Amino acid sequence: MAWRERRFLSWLVLVLLLSALIPGCGSAAPPGDGDEPAVQEDAGLPACDLPPNGELCIHFIDVGQGDCILVLLPSGQTMLVDAGDNGLGPTVVQYLKEQGVTRVDYLVATHPHADHIGGMPDVIKFFDIGEVYMPRTTHTTQTYERLLLAIREKGLRITEASAGVVLFDLPDLRAVFVAPVSSGYDNLNDWSAVLRIEYGDTAFVLAGDAEAKSEEEMVSSGVKLTANVLKVGHHGSRTSTTLGFLTAVSPEIAVISVGAGNNYGHPAPETLSRLASAGAKVYRTDLHGTVKVVSDGHSVLVQTEKGAASIETGPLPCCSP
Numbered sequence: 001m002a003w004r005e006r007r008f009l010s011w012l013v014l015v016l017l018l019s020a021l022i023p024g025c026g027s028a029a030p031p032g033d034g035d036e037p038a039v040q041e042d043a044g045l046p047a048c049d050l051p052p053n054g055e056l057c058i059h060f061i062d063v064g065q066g067d068c069i070l071v072l073l074p075s076g077q078t079m080l081v082d083a084g085d086n087g088l089g090p091t092v093v094q095y096l097k098e099q100g101v102t103r104v105d106y107l108v109a110t111h112p113h114a115d116h117i118g119g120m121p122d123v124i125k126f127f128d129i130g131e132v133y134m135p136r137t138t139h140t141t142q143t144y145e146r147l148l149l150a151i152r153e154k155g156l157r158i159t160e161a162s163a164g165v166v167l168f169d170l171p172d173l174r175a176v177f178v179a180p181v182s183s184g185y186d187n188l189n190d191w192s193a194v195l196r197i198e199y200g201d202t203a204f205v206l207a208g209d210a211e212a213k214s215e216e217e218m219v220s221s222g223v224k225l226t227a228n229v230l231k232v233g234h235h236g237s238r239t240s241t242t243l244g245f246l247t248a249v250s251p252e253i254a255v256i257s258v259g260a261g262n263n264y265g266h267p268a269p270e271t272l273s274r275l276a277s278a279g280a281k282v283y284r285t286d287l288h289g290t291v292k293v294v295s296d297g298h299s300v301l302v303q304t305e306k307g308a309a310s311i312e313t314g315p316l317p318c319c320s321p
Ligand SMILES: [Zn+2]
Pocket: 066, 067, 113, 115, 116, 209, 234, 235
């Protein structure tokens, strides 16, 4: 417990220092009354950019109705999972630039729906790109064609994203696709490339828009799914986050990337209640803005752009001493 408190204190000190030093780096959190820093509400986002300080930092970027997840790896490499809807490209590019990103080492298009790949051609044009991962499926939209064209024009190769494909496997740092498990889905969402990232004792599952069928396959495959943080599938739709999958992941923190007042009724009340019953604390980009999750390999800290307190969790239950 003392370690966690020290860790949290040093984090807040860093945030306050950087806020004071860097113009436009978010408003400094008001000082607490006592020696112990209180949990800060609406404290602005902490510095969590490159070069990394031994931490893995995941930004669930608020792109309205859609997904866009930036992963800054402790190795100094970067990953982008999806890039928001059509028209969001410049916003995403600007956000990445502000974090000090010049190259995206791993670019993942979870599946070909516009709210995931619409902004991706701009990202490909602007940044150096390493590996591009996509599931083996297609779509007939102009949005999808624009993505393929941007990939071709940059001379990039597409690597198939499917269960068991390892992106990297370093000591204490590993990323592997856990879905799609099979091929030939009726529902394009079930083609979603689902990623599990492990850093030290902590883990993260980014579920794309995977729905019940894919979730069932992931659970049946027996692959390790436990995670501190789950990026909830399909914007919190009721057809995702089934009980079996939720039990297998058993997240302490759930992040829902969703647009305010969207036409789909996301997130569904049933899904929110399943998450609550599972004991997961929910963060939503429509309510909290961009959500950042930071891991030092032992514990996880969540910070939100607006309206929520910071919380910290310990290692995965499986890995506790
Ligand atoms: Zn979607």
